[in-house]
Amino acid sequence: MTRYAMAIDQRRCIGCHSCSVACRTWNELPLDIIYNPVLGGVAEGTWPNVHRNYLPTLCMHCKNPECVPCCPTGASQQDPDGVVWVDYKKCMGCKVCVNACPYGMRDTSHMVRRFDEFVRKCTFCKERREMEPGADPYCVQTCHQKARVFGDIDDPDSAISKLIGRADTFRLLEELGTDPQIYYIPDLGGTR
Amino acid sequence: MDMKQYQQENAEIQYKHRYWGFQIATYLFLGGLGGGILFLSWVLTTFVFPGTSLVQAFMLPNFIALLAIVLGLFFLVEELGQPPVFYRAYVTATSIIKWGAVLLTIASFGDLFWLLGNWSPEVPILGFLSVFNFLGGLSGLWLGAAGIAGFGIMVYTGVMLSTLKAHSFWSTPALPILFTTSALSTACAGIMLSLCGWPGVAAMSDLVAAHHVHELLHVLDIILGFAELTILLVMVLSFLGAGNRTQQRVAQRWVKGSYAGWFWIGMIGLGLVVPLIMNASGNPAAGTIACILVLCGGCLLRFLCVWSDDRQPLEGENKYYFRQKHADMKFATYYSKPGKEMERGQTFEYIDNLY
Numbered sequence: 001m002t003r004y005a006m007a008i009d010q011r012r013c014i015g016c017h018s019c020s021v022a023c024r025t026w027n028e029l030p031l032d033i034i035y036n037p038v039l040g041g042v043a044e045g046t047w048p049n050v051h052r053n054y055l056p057t058l059c060m061h062c063k064n065p066e067c068v069p070c071c072p073t074g075a076s077q078q079d080p081d082g083v084v085w086v087d088y089k090k091c092m093g094c095k096v097c098v099n100a101c102p103y104g105m106r107d108t109s110h111m112v113r114r115f116d117e118f119v120r121k122c123t124f125c126k127e128r129r130e131m132e133p134g135a136d137p138y139c140v141q142t143c144h145q146k147a148r149v150f151g152d153i154d155d156p157d158s159a160i161s162k163l164i165g166r167a168d169t170f171r172l173l174e175e176l177g178t179d180p181q182i183y184y185i186p187d188l189g190g191t192r
Numbered sequence: 193m194d195m196k197q198y199q200q201e202n203a204e205i206q207y208k209h210r211y212w213g214f215q216i217a218t219y220l221f222l223g224g225l226g227g228g229i230l231f232l233s234w235v236l237t238t239f240v241f242p243g244t245s246l247v248q249a250f251m252l253p254n255f256i257a258l259l260a261i262v263l264g265l266f267f268l269v270e271e272l273g274q275p276p277v278f279y280r281a282y283v284t285a286t287s288i289i290k291w292g293a294v295l296l297t298i299a300s301f302g303d304l305f306w307l308l309g310n311w312s313p314e315v316p317i318l319g320f321l322s323v324f325n326f327l328g329g330l331s332g333l334w335l336g337a338a339g340i341a342g343f344g345i346m347v348y349t350g351v352m353l354s355t356l357k358a359h360s361f362w363s364t365p366a367l368p369i370l371f372t373t374s375a376l377s378t379a380c381a382g383i384m385l386s387l388c389g390w391p392g393v394a395a396m397s398d399l400v401a402a403h404h405v406h407e408l409l410h411v412l413d414i415i416l417g418f419a420e421l422t423i424l425l426v427m428v429l430s431f432l433g434a435g436n437r438t439q440q441r442v443a444q445r446w447v448k449g450s451y452a453g454w455f456w457i458g459m460i461g462l463g464l465v466v467p468l469i470m471n472a473s474g475n476p477a478a479g480t481i482a483c484i485l486v487l488c489g490g491c492l493l494r495f496l497c498v499w500s501d502d503r504q505p506l507e508g509e510n511k512y513y514f515r516q517k518h519a520d521m522k523f524a525t526y527y528s529k530p531g532k533e534m535e536r537g538q539t540f541e542y543i544d545n546l547y
Binding site for chain 2: 037038039040041042053054055057066069070071072073074075090091092093094095096098099100101102103104107108115116117118119172173176
């Protein structure tokens with residue numbers, strides 16, 4: 001069974017925000033919506049041993065998503081391959097899923113016409129894979145540092161399975177029990 | 193911007209913007225008030241004072257309950273991103289909002305049918321609605337349905353917030369208890385203010401029964417006031433002392449931060465302690481003012497709770513959205529306005545000025 005996940009190698013990320021730009025361009029997002037903000041970038045350490053640690057984020061496509069069961073319209077859904085997405089035609093913009101997401105990875109745009117607001121979020125470029133089977137999400141394709149690795153985590157031969165298998169990883173807010181499917185490989189000089 | 197100013201502004205940042213506005217806070221208050229009135233009205237007429245005719249006495253409170261629920265629903269729908277398709281809220285069984293919508297619908301129609309079934313032709317202008325008096329044959333059923341649904345609404349308003357575990361301050365079993373207590377307290381106040389206020393002549397026996405109801409609600413409101421005060425203080429102070437970082441940050445805002453005035457003077461002082469003293473004094477005029485203060489305190493409680501929607505920030509999220517809010521968004525929105533496109537040189541100058 002296919003189970004999509006992403007590994008993000010913080011050792012490689014230089015905080016260039018190309019993934020954010022690629023995502024915004026492909027999805028034609030309004031200015032106040034970002035699916036994959038690159039957080040962090042705070043200088044850490046003591047001179048001369050200083051470094052910047054970036055935290056590229058996106059929807060965690062959790063195995064136990066908080067945002068799906070709370071949706072009153074059934075617009076917020078999860079595919080068998082683990083991709084959490086919103087059916088814009090069903091969404092009424094109540095924002096309960098936006099409040100339910102512990103990662104803050106959903107939002108409605110305030111720059112669209114009134115009465116036309118719906119919840120938007122990352123879909124692992126589901127629409128692209130429907131047109132080009134096997135294609136990576138745009139943020140993965142764009143990352144010139146190869147910091148993002150996407151694939152089927154249930155396939156032991158996939159690049160992501162191999163990477164996660166041999167590296168020390170962590171996941172964000174794991175204690176909430178959402179079982180997020182974004183695995184981070186911590187920075188060499190990282191705080192963890 | 194110097195570091196001190198940056199840190200000061202940073203301390204009060206809500207991660208991204210606030211998702212739910214004043215509409216949801218108002219809806220939670222009005223829903224609780226309406227649900228509470230219907231529940232108390234059902235319990236008092238059916239179980240506490242059976243055999244007495246309290247229909248005329250409870251006409252105005254139940255009419256106010258209907259108005260509160262309908263107005264609350266209006267705010268709820270207005271807050272939606274796509275209000276014309278609000279009916280989609282009834283679809284998913286796992287969603288707490290769906291059950292809220294069902295309860296609100298049952299309560300509204302139950303109350304409406306009860307009112308129409310007991311509508312008097314003496315009511316000015318709207319006397320013609322007495323043609324629906326045939327619904328009065330099932331009065332008990334309508335009020336029972338509305339009362340049970342009303343209880344559900346009172347609990348649901350708190351449960352809806354407490355199920356969202358992304359927000360630490362909401363995600364506590366104390367919140368539904370607090371909201372239910374507050375809803376009952378405001379309902380007592382609402383009923384006491386409006387009991388026997390419906391146009392029409394009531395029999396002396398009904399007025400005596402209504403007086404007993406008023407006395408009972410007076411005592412009940414004092415008890416509920418004490419309970420609410422205790423739950424509120426225990427919840428906020430335990431968050432302050434033993435909560436996680438997010439709960440502590442919100443509790444600090446309530447106890448000694450930007451909400452301290454609203455919390456101590458508005459909610460604890462004027463919303464709970466002063467009404468308790470006034471109610472205990474036994475003065476009827478003071479009792480009326482106490483009821484109004486209780487209603488204002490209940491409304492303030494919903495607003496402060498909805499505004500306490502802090503989420504545990506991800507690493508560096510604070511900095512990211514601070515920068516976006518104060519510089520990038522200003523630049524981006526300005527740059528995107530038609531007719532205001534800047535030349536390359538101007539763009540760099542604009543960015544320099546921002547930082």
